[in-house]
Amino acid sequence: MLTTMPHRAFNAEAPRALKRLLDPLTLLLGVPTAVQTSLDAPAWPDPGREAHIVLHREFAEHGPCPLLHEEAALPMDGSAPTVLCPLGLTVRRFALPLGQGRTGLLTIGPYFKTPQERQALAQRSMAADAALAVLPCVPADRHGLLKNFYREFAAFAGTAAAAGAVKETFLANMSHELRTPLNGIMGMLSLLLQGELPDRQRQFLELAMDASNQLLGVVNDLLEMNNIATGRLELADEPFFLRRGLAPLFSACAEDAARRGLTFSATVDDDVPDALSGDLARLRQVLLNLIGNAVKFTQEGSVRVHIARDASPKGQEDVALRCRVRDTGVGIPAEKQQLIFERFAIGENFLNKRHAATGLGLSISKEIVEKMGGRLSLASAPGEGSEFTFTAQLRLSEPVRPTFFACQGAVIACAEDEPVSQLLMRSILEDQGYVALVADSALKLLDVLAGSRVDMVLMDMQLPEGGGLELAGRIRAGAGAATPADVPILGLSTATSAEEHEKWRAAGISGHILKPVTRQRLLDAVSQALARSRSTSNLKSEQA
Secondary structure, eight states, X not given: OGGGSOGGGOOTTHHHHHHHHSOHHHHHHTSOEEEESSTTSOOSSOHHXXXXXXXXXXXXXXXXXXXXHOGGGSOTBSXXXXXXXXXXXXXXXXXXXXXXXXXXXXXXXXXXXSXXXXXXXXXXXXXXXXXXXXXXXXXXXXXXXXXXXXXXXXXXXXXXXXXXXXXXXXXXXXXXXXXXXXXXXXXXXHHHHTSOOOHHHHHHHHHHHHHHHHHHHHHHHHHHHXXXXXXXXXXXXXXXXHHHHHHHHHHHHHHHHHHTTOEEEEXXXXXXXXXXXXXXXXXXHHHHHHHHHHHHTOSSSEEEEEEEEOSOOSSTTEXXXXXXXXXXSSOOOGGGTTGGGSTTOOSOTTHHHHSOOOSOHHHHHHHHHHHTTOOEEEXXXXXXXXXXXXXXXEEEOOOOOOOGGGGSSOEEEEEOSOHHHHHHHXXXXXXXXXXXXXXSSHHHHHHHHXXXXXXXXXXXXXXXXXXXXXXXXXXXXXXXXXXXXXXXXXXXXXXXXXXXXXXXXXXXXXXXXXXXXXXXXXXXXXXXXXXXXXXXXXXXXXHO
């Protein structure tokens, strides 16, 4: 950026080097151009503004420029500014309709209106000359061309926004339509696998579970990439116990490795704090993807996971983790190592049939790790295995431990309209000692809450006779006469967007569980919500 470069850094090649850094739109028009996707978001890159700032710094005797400091001086209809730049520059701005009530901004300029004004500023300094190389002169007869470009660009932006909205709706519907039957399939398979089975039947069920997990992974990857592309990748900030939270993941990975004849080990150094705060689900997601790839691409040998405390936290309450996943698999050539972090890249064509994948996992993991303030890297060589290493910034915390009360006959009202999902939830909860009261619609759930005092509500967010948001509002308003209005409410849904989850929190929903529901995820969420509720009730009693 021009403002960060000291004068001595410029040389005779500086103007040409700066031009190579400009965005393609700027190069196409020959005029600095910047696009903002919303009115309150900064524009980047904005080469024209940076060059404008440099010129005023170099020609301070002309005074400050109102175009840089008075937003109201730049109309959003493409008309001329209401004030003048002391150096003779001008800027044009246009509002961009982006759909769904959003408005962006297209900025063209600054540029000079006459060659004489531009030439008068030449040869003051290397910094000034480098800035002038970015800022052209646009004669009056070219202004019409710029306006025509704006009209075409605005039409394109509106069409693209509409297409994006259709795509998001399609992905949301696809998510629900696929996850709902998957929830039943995987749940029933899980229950069957808990029983005593002949080896051959168990093998068939495990293959069916593996296939279901692969399909779920494809759905998750596609939705996750959509969230990343639209800037909706959000991280939770919740307390958790690291070792307890990762134990089920490591256990499942060990079983998968054992089935393939591999040795698996996972260690967490003693100096790594156990009580942390952050997004445990995202941490597990990255580890699961890296371990899954390691197992998939290792024919013999071992997969080893090591989690240590990194030496570079941001503050006293921050904890930086360094996680390594090492395998003795096929390895990756040096020229392919950056490619595998790109979307839809799998690494080698010959692996496609042997190792079915979307090619999104590592790209998603990289985005998540960077969102967690860390970095994902790879060290590998063909025939020598691979080692993926990533860091993550978390915070020290003291999570609420599940209480003994959570498994002692707590009454849970379950609202679910799918018969298979009803059976699954009832089986999981009752096996753990809970009392499950099942309703298949919103109105029947309210009847249950009015007639019985329950300790928790577990409800699908898309019920007949009322949506989850409306239903939560009625419960919080006291519609369940026999049940306290502050009863914990957990929502079951296929929705993954942060916006949806924020709406649920605002409506009074205590937490959510993503479908398909696994036994461990359901029990963890239920026990933690009940524990928090009991802790809050005890605190209120003490204060009273």
